[in-house]
Amino acid sequence: MAKRISTGRPTIADVAARAGVGAITVSRFLRQPEKVSEALGASIAAAVRELNYVPDLNARALASRRTDIVVVLVPSLTQNIFSDVLRGIYDGVEDSGLRIELNNTRYSSAIEEQQVHAALRHGPAAIIISGTEQTPATRTMLANAGCPVIQIMDLCDDPIQKVIGFSHFRAGLDMTQHLIDSGYRRVAFFSGWMNARSKQRLLGYRTALENANLFDPDLIGQMGNENPHASRGSIKDFHQFSTAVMGRELMLDMLDRRPDVEAVFCNNDVLSIGALFALHSRNVPVPERIGIAGFNDFDYMEAAYPALSSVRIHRWKCGNEAMMAVRHQLDGGDVGPPVVDLGFEIMRRASTDRHGTLQAARQPEAALSLS
Amino acid sequence: MAKRISTGRPTIADVAARAGVGAITVSRFLRQPEKVSEALGASIAAAVRELNYVPDLNARALASRRTDIVVVLVPSLTQNIFSDVLRGIYDGVEDSGLRIELNNTRYSSAIEEQQVHAALRHGPAAIIISGTEQTPATRTMLANAGCPVIQIMDLCDDPIQKVIGFSHFRAGLDMTQHLIDSGYRRVAFFSGWMNARSKQRLLGYRTALENANLFDPDLIGQMGNENPHASRGSIKDFHQFSTAVMGRELMLDMLDRRPDVEAVFCNNDVLSIGALFALHSRNVPVPERIGIAGFNDFDYMEAAYPALSSVRIHRWKCGNEAMMAVRHQLDGGDVGPPVVDLGFEIMRRASTDRHGTLQAARQPEAALSLS
DNA sequence: CTGTTAGCGCATTCAG
DNA sequence: CTGAATGCGCTAACAG
Numbered sequence A, B: 001m002a003k004r005i006s007t008g009r010p011t012i013a014d015v016a017a018r019a020g021v022g023a024i025t026v027s028r029f030l031r032q033p034e035k036v037s038e039a040l041g042a043s044i045a046a047a048v049r050e051l052n053y054v055p056d057l058n059a060r061a062l063a064s065r066r067t068d069i070v071v072v073l074v075p076s077l078t079q080n081i082f083s084d085v086l087r088g089i090y091d092g093v094e095d096s097g098l099r100i101e102l103n104n105t106r107y108s109s110a111i112e113e114q115q116v117h118a119a120l121r122h123g124p125a126a127i128i129i130s131g132t133e134q135t136p137a138t139r140t141m142l143a144n145a146g147c148p149v150i151q152i153m154d155l156c157d158d159p160i161q162k163v164i165g166f167s168h169f170r171a172g173l174d175m176t177q178h179l180i181d182s183g184y185r186r187v188a189f190f191s192g193w194m195n196a197r198s199k200q201r202l203l204g205y206r207t208a209l210e211n212a213n214l215f216d217p218d219l220i221g222q223m224g225n226e227n228p229h230a231s232r233g234s235i236k237d238f239h240q241f242s243t244a245v246m247g248r249e250l251m252l253d254m255l256d257r258r259p260d261v262e263a264v265f266c267n268n269d270v271l272s273i274g275a276l277f278a279l280h281s282r283n284v285p286v287p288e289r290i291g292i293a294g295f296n297d298f299d300y301m302e303a304a305y306p307a308l309s310s311v312r313i314h315r316w317k318c319g320n321e322a323m324m325a326v327r328h329q330l331d332g333g334d335v336g337p338p339v340v341d342l343g344f345e346i347m348r349r350a351s352t353d354r355h356g357t358l359q360a361a362r363q364p365e366a367a368l369s370l371s
Numbered sequence C: 001c002t003g004t005t006a007g008c009g010c011a012t013t014c015a016g
Numbered sequence D: 001c002t003g004a005a006t007g008c009g010c011t012a013a014c015a016g
Helices: A012-019 A023-030 A038-051 A059-065 A083-093 A110-123 A136-143 A168-181 A196-211 A243-259 A269-283 A316-330 A364-368 B012-019 B023-031 B038-051 B058-062 B083-092 B109-122 B136-143 B166-183 B196-211 B245-259 B268-279 B314-329 B366-370
Strands: A071-072 A098-103 A126-128 A147-152 A162-165 A187-191 A220-221 A263-267 A291-293 A311-313 A339-341 A344-347 B069-073 B100-102 B124-128 B151-153 B162-165 B185-189 B220-222 B263-266 B291-293 B310-313 B338-339 B343-347
Touching: A012 A023, A012 A038, A023 A038, A059 B058, A059 B109, A071 A083, A071 A110, A083 A098, A083 A316, A098 A110, A098 A220, A110 A126, A110 A136, A110 B058, A126 A316, A126 B343, A147 A316, A147 B338, A162 A316, A168 A187, A168 A196, A168 A291, A168 A311, A168 A344, A187 A196, A187 A243, A187 A269, A220 A243, A243 A263, A243 A269, A263 A269, A269 B069, A311 B038, B012 B023, B023 B038, B038 B196, B069 B109, B069 B268, B083 B314, B083 B366, B100 B109, B109 B136, B124 B314, B151 B310, B162 B314, B166 B185, B166 B263, B166 B291, B166 B310, B166 B314, B185 B196, B185 B268, B220 B245, B245 B263, B245 B268, B263 B268, B268 B291
Parallel strands: A071 A098, A071 A126, A126 A147, A147 A162, A162 A339, A187 A220, A187 A263, A263 A291, B069 B100, B069 B124, B124 B151, B151 B162, B162 B338, B185 B220, B185 B263, B263 B291
Antiparallel strands: A098 B100, A311 A344, B310 B343
């Protein structure tokens, strides 16, 4: 006869026996205390405490066909990119009893599809997925997941359930327009490898310049054709250029090739830092001779000299709102608006202030706080 | 009579029936194919394919009392800090069937304890935890977890099972010694809020200077007393100083207060970037007048102008080795050496090259690759 | 509001 | 190498 080794830990039956009630009442009390009378609730609570009872999550998952795991899929774990989004998610998950299973899709739809498939095997409580470019198969799986699904960090017209993000096209367009408005004519665009959202920003850049009759494809500088996130291993182990070095090299290259360049819109902040250092090394005045703008608005942009303009996007808020939407739905709330546009802000700083419109380099607000 | 709604998905019994074998044989074949004869294996594989069978992870977890979840605990999700470690872990987990539950301890032992307790409820496959400063209760839980437990990013004499990392004390000591060796006498130390490992680095700094009879407590600059990771919400929402701004302000302050300062060892790279920009804004020559060094060696350090010296630590490798150790043990391997010292490297660059010993600012290796 | 009954789908145990 | 029986610990479903 097959007798098994039990955990040793008390089970719900032990608690029920001790409290003199049925097991299901204990189960109910633990999940929805309001559905149990106060008297029984009290004795159950006492029994739980005395036995130091902790429910087994796997048994619960098997019986209920649901876990308390929120599956999160992000395209990259590289420095900076999604860490603020994750902070927003984690700040939102606390005291909810939910756990987070984090997946790295490496900007690959195929890997993403496989991870969604795998994740569905344990009945996740919810899914938060970056971008809106899922494969049809992934979309189908997500649509049938039977749990809240939130897409983040982009916008689209037909979200699976709900999308929370902003328009990369508009962001690229608005920053480029800011550069034009600041008096720069020959505006370059620097990028490393481009993902779907980067391409939207490039399109915005191009559109703004075309509208002003200033577009010049020769001013687009790019390094890296392959998805660097696909390769495993320390970046330094792969003899790749780092992003900052790319920014420097792209800038030095552009200075040699197109000395008439007037401004550079970098697809991310790190590129812009590299570009700034390149200009320092050549003693090129910023912003008078060349203006620089980045994308993301990490905190060091403001501390740079001169302070660097950038597009501030609401990374933390995006992650946090996604988590809040998940919790709202898990608590029985409705999905709410299917498309939530968080917008963005063009942060105008000294690096694009060609005509000295702004205050002196060291602004008081920067010295006091980052409000 | 209580009939329940089944998943609809095929179960192991369906596969067994179709293949004409017992359910347990299917189960065995799926986990340890070598224990099943080729003939049966083939027909099981066929049945699995035909039915599109996917094992239910929750049922497996309940029956086996183990999941395939590796619990990872890191103190921070802030930009840069632990993202490379996470990349190492994720690069190591692929094709293993393991999933990762990521927890953010916010540099709080209390939160960490609670998270370990919660994580243990589902029988994790393994646990990777940052640091060696767990509470006694946490240590006890981990010691009894019944799964591999790896501590990372620090060293100690009595790991719970195994620790993989490096000595923060030695790293602080060696970089400070490099500054002394480079001819700097009045060496300052800049930091934001300090965690346990930062304090070890400070101790190394102090020890090196004391050994050279150069220690001056007045040269220690610090901003921020409270753990910034404890506060939820976007940093900018909290009107805190950003790290880069801190570096700038600490530097400007030090220039005013101690104009005789000769070098600054920053507790992290972002501080050093802020400090560098502050010196640029005051036209202070680096490295001739003041030398700067950081800690971590992120890629932008090399792209800075002048290139910034730093302590390169093996973040990716640390995460990756931890994951590899987990897999090795899960495959039946032994724990191996309880203490694995990954070391670190002092990256000497232009920012601390007081006497022009190194090459010109733009080094060929930097322009070609990051080897 | 509470209890009884009957599984959830798999892996353990022991015997062949 | 294979299989039958027996839970793992909890909760859905229905009835009281």
